Amino acid sequence: MFDYTYLPSPNLIPSLVEMMLKIMFIFTMNMGVFAPVLGWVERKQSALMQDRIGANRADIFGFTLFGLLHIASDALKLLVKEDFIPRGADKPLHYLAPFIAVVPALVAFAVIPFGGKYMLWGHEANLVIADLNVGMLYIFAVASLATYGAVIGGWASNNSWSLLGGLRVGAQMLSYEVAMGLTLVGIFMVYGSLQLTTIGMAQENFFRWGIFLQPLGFILFIACALAENKRTPFDIPEAESELIAGYFTEYSGLKFAMFWMAEFLEMVTIAAVLVALFFGGWHIPFITHQGLIDAMGHLFGPNFGAIAAMLIHAAVFWIKVVAWIVILMLIRWSLPRFRFDQVMRLGWKIVLPLALMNIVLTGLIILAVR
Amino acid sequence: MENKNRLDLNTELMVLNMGPSHPATHGTVRFFLKLDGEKVVHMETEIGYLHRGFEKHCENGTWTQAFPFTDRLNYCSAPQNNVAYALAVEKLLGVTDKVPPRAVYIRTIMCELSRMADHYTNLGAATLELGALTAFIYFVEARELTWDLIESVCGARLTSNYIRVGGLASDLPEGFAARVKEVFAKNRVFWDEFDKLLTHNRIFLDRMRDTGGISRADAISYAFTGPCLRAAGVEYDVRKAFPYLAYRDVDFDIPIGTTGDNFDRYLVRMEEIKQSMRIVEQCLLQLPSGPININDASVRNPSKEDGKTYMESMIFHFKNTIEGIQVPKGEAYVATEGTNGEVGFYLVSQGGGKPWKCRVRPPCFALTQAIGHMCTGHYLSDIIPTFDMINLIGGECDR
Numbered sequence: 001m002f003d004y005t006y007l008p009s010p011n012l013i014p015s016l017v018e019m020m021l022k023i024m025f026i027f028t029m030n031m032g033v034f035a036p037v038l039g040w041v042e043r044k045q046s047a048l049m050q051d052r053i054g055a056n057r058a059d060i061f062g063f064t065l066f067g068l069l070h071i072a073s074d075a076l077k078l079l080v081k082e083d084f085i086p087r088g089a090d091k092p093l094h095y096l097a098p099f100i101a102v103v104p105a106l107v108a109f110a111v112i113p114f115g116g117k118y119m120l121w122g123h124e125a126n127l128v129i130a131d132l133n134v135g136m137l138y139i140f141a142v143a144s145l146a147t148y149g150a151v152i153g154g155w156a157s158n159n160s161w162s163l164l165g166g167l168r169v170g171a172q173m174l175s176y177e178v179a180m181g182l183t184l185v186g187i188f189m190v191y192g193s194l195q196l197t198t199i200g201m202a203q204e205n206f207f208r209w210g211i212f213l214q215p216l217g218f219i220l221f222i223a224c225a226l227a228e229n230k231r232t233p234f235d236i237p238e239a240e241s242e243l244i245a246g247y248f249t250e251y252s253g254l255k256f257a258m259f260w261m262a263e264f265l266e267m268v269t270i271a272a273v274l275v276a277l278f279f280g281g282w283h284i285p286f287i288t289h290q291g292l293i294d295a296m297g298h299l300f301g302p303n304f305g306a307i308a309a310m311l312i313h314a315a316v317f318w319i320k321v322v323a324w325i326v327i328l329m330l331i332r333w334s335l336p337r338f339r340f341d342q343v344m345r346l347g348w349k350i351v352l353p354l355a356l357m358n359i360v361l362t363g364l365i366i367l368a369v370r
Numbered sequence: 371m372e373n374k375n376r377l378d379l380n381t382e383l384m385v386l387n388m389g390p391s392h393p394a395t396h397g398t399v400r401f402f403l404k405l406d407g408e409k410v411v412h413m414e415t416e417i418g419y420l421h422r423g424f425e426k427h428c429e430n431g432t433w434t435q436a437f438p439f440t441d442r443l444n445y446c447s448a449p450q451n452n453v454a455y456a457l458a459v460e461k462l463l464g465v466t467d468k469v470p471p472r473a474v475y476i477r478t479i480m481c482e483l484s485r486m487a488d489h490y491t492n493l494g495a496a497t498l499e500l501g502a503l504t505a506f507i508y509f510v511e512a513r514e515l516t517w518d519l520i521e522s523v524c525g526a527r528l529t530s531n532y533i534r535v536g537g538l539a540s541d542l543p544e545g546f547a548a549r550v551k552e553v554f555a556k557n558r559v560f561w562d563e564f565d566k567l568l569t570h571n572r573i574f575l576d577r578m579r580d581t582g583g584i585s586r587a588d589a590i591s592y593a594f595t596g597p598c599l600r601a602a603g604v605e606y607d608v609r610k611a612f613p614y615l616a617y618r619d620v621d622f623d624i625p626i627g628t629t630g631d632n633f634d635r636y637l638v639r640m641e642e643i644k645q646s647m648r649i650v651e652q653c654l655l656q657l658p659s660g661p662i663n664i665n666d667a668s669v670r671n672p673s674k675e676d677g678k679t680y681m682e683s684m685i686f687h688f689k690n691t692i693e694g695i696q697v698p699k700g701e702a703y704v705a706t707e708g709t710n711g712e713v714g715f716y717l718v719s720q721g722g723g724k725p726w727k728c729r730v731r732p733p734c735f736a737l738t739q740a741i742g743h744m745c746t747g748h749y750l751s752d753i754i755p756t757f758d759m760i761n762l763i764g765g766e767c768d769r
Contacts, residue, residue, distance in 0.1 A: 235501065239501070239751070241394045244393055335573055337501030338573055342573075
């Protein structure tokens with residue numbers, strides 16, 4: 001049957017405006033804020049951890065803005081760099097690979113809610129781009145597409161190191177996708193939904209946050225998410241001391257920047273998924289969704305109150321995301337890197353059985369509670 | 371290849387050329403690998419990319435002019451090379467016992483300080499290549515502090531050029547003992563931090579343990595020396611076996627491993643850092659006063675004042691500079707315990723002011739030849755920690 005809700009309705013214009021605004025917001029947040037700024041954050045945070053000063057040289061008339069201008073200088077440098085394609089490389093695929101890597105990282109964000117539902121002048125605004133009822137399945141599907149980018153990039157470069165990197169990516173991502181799917185089954189059982197907005201609303205009560213209901217699932221998911229993100233300790237596909245740069249050894253200029261950006265965007269996505277599933281999404285602890293809207297409504301009137309509540313919720317969500325990014329970076333800068341077979345062993349022999357156990361345990365507890 | 375259950379698929383070995391300019395092959399060395407998947411089936415090592423003709427250079431200068439060259443052998447612990455060369459020349463001259471005790475003790479202190487700095491560099495580089503960047507920076511900071519001490523003595527951090535035949539370039543600076551105390555207190559804090567960051571780190575353990583191992587017998591037959599030999603369980607240290615400098619008078623232990631794998635090498639090096647601190651502290655306590663140079667103007671240049679006051683001193687100063695110190699005919703080999711193992715100088719003199727032949731016995735040449743033996747059958751990733759723990763120094767190996 002055709003779903004008639006997607007047909008043009010009388011409030012088509014507000015819906016369209018709302019959709020455009022949301023897409024623009026997420027796109028600006030990801031491409032405009034996170035992708036470039038995270039490069040700076042990574043430099044500065046690692047510098048802080050390692051007792052260094054970090055990037056502080058790029059300046060305009062002597063103003064360095066805490067090294068933030070390095071973003072601009074990096075972008076400029078990458079733009080004017082020679083776009084090198086090695087001899088014997090598969091040109092079309094070599095071109096395509098970075099795009100395949102970066103697009104999934106961007107579009108995965110579509111189903112993650114960064115706020116709840118708010119009534120504005122009779123129009124209901126839902127702070128998620130696509131409120132799919134198969135939300136998490138969509139994220140899994142899109143995330144597995146990202147594997148192709150790396151594998152194709154590794155294969156098309158006509159370089160042994162790239163090929164090894166590509167093969168490592170393939171094996172690692174496949175293994176951890178299986179485990180990652182299973183680690184989240186517990187969450188779906190607890191909240192009874194795959195839809196991220198539903199899961200988000202279910203975490204209104206502080207003690208019903210995912211971290212409290214699924215502690216084991218949370219730890220396992222973090223391990224899988226780090227592996228999917230291909231950052232230390234799971235950065236074996238691009239281990240610079242072994243494979244030079246792994247699958248993007250032969251990339252330069254903007255195409256290299258796209259792989260780089262994909263990595264950061266994936267990190268943002270992972271942090272957002274963590275927040276949406278385990279850390280109460282946009283909710284402030286001990287304040288209900290409707291409670292905040294009502295409180296704001298008393299202060300600013302119903303419509304502007306809803307807008308205020310919306311802004312507060314979105315801010316809370318992004319603060320949580322940033323906090324998680326900082327934690328992910330802490331892990332990245334603290335730990336050494338696994339060996340290939342050790343990563344595989346961890347995935348198949350430890351994380352996967354534990355994830356299955358988590359499902360059984362969750363099921364038993366749900367049965368007992370009922 | 372050995373897997374009998376494998377389907378009859380057409381698989382080929384992958385031929386891979388690792389280096390000479392690969393991020394992990396610092397010191398410029400080339401590995402020629404044949405890989406079965408990720409497993410190393412065959413490995414060949416090619417050295418010589420940093421050959422600078424050190425030994426030939428030495429023959430073209432006077433005996434004293436070779437010191438700056440020796441700095442550039444193992445540049446992470448330059449004073450040790452200085453000392454080894456000076457001891458060999460002194461043996462040829464027959465003045466080994468006439469070197470003043472203060473000079474001997476200061477030489478010991480410099481040797482041990484540079485051993486610490488070298489171990490810090492080596493372990494730091496190893497953690498860096500295993501991906502633990504933060505630990506690397508901590509190691510570098512500890513090394514900086516140690517290098518500050520060396521700098522305060524001789525003015526240079528890396529290539530010290532501090533030791534002379536029959537003495538030293540200069541005495542210890544004022545308040546050196548207090549400075550050492552201060553730096554060692556900080557270094558001990560750092561040492562505990564490394565221990566916490568690495569020794570009990572599961573990922574680090576997994577990467578280091580059971581990789582790059584070598585048996586006791588193999589280690590001996592490959593002529594291993596230094597920490598790698600001791601990690602394999604052989605109790606051989608030149609400082610204990612054939613004591614030189616002041617090592618007879620100080621109390622220290624030499625750590626011994628059991629398995630000879632990379633983790634044991636790491637542990638041995640960590641312990642040696644502590645032992646070096648012990649030696650330096652004891653040397654500073656026992657440090658005799660007196661001159662730092664041999665009282666023989668034909669070996670060590672007289673002081674500026676003497677040179678300007680006494681005719682004979684001035685003549686020797688002139689002759690030492692123009693002709694070089696006169697070393698009698700003969701040959702000598704002196705072995706010292708460098709950071710990586712036995713650093714030996716074999717010198718031949720035909721009389722006159724220049725060495726007729728200078729040959730160095732670098733420890734990492736022997737270690738590097740075994741790397742294929744240690745890595746074959748292991749994973750590609752295992753080459754990294756193994757190569758790091760071998761600590762190939764291009765300047766020393768290729769000379």
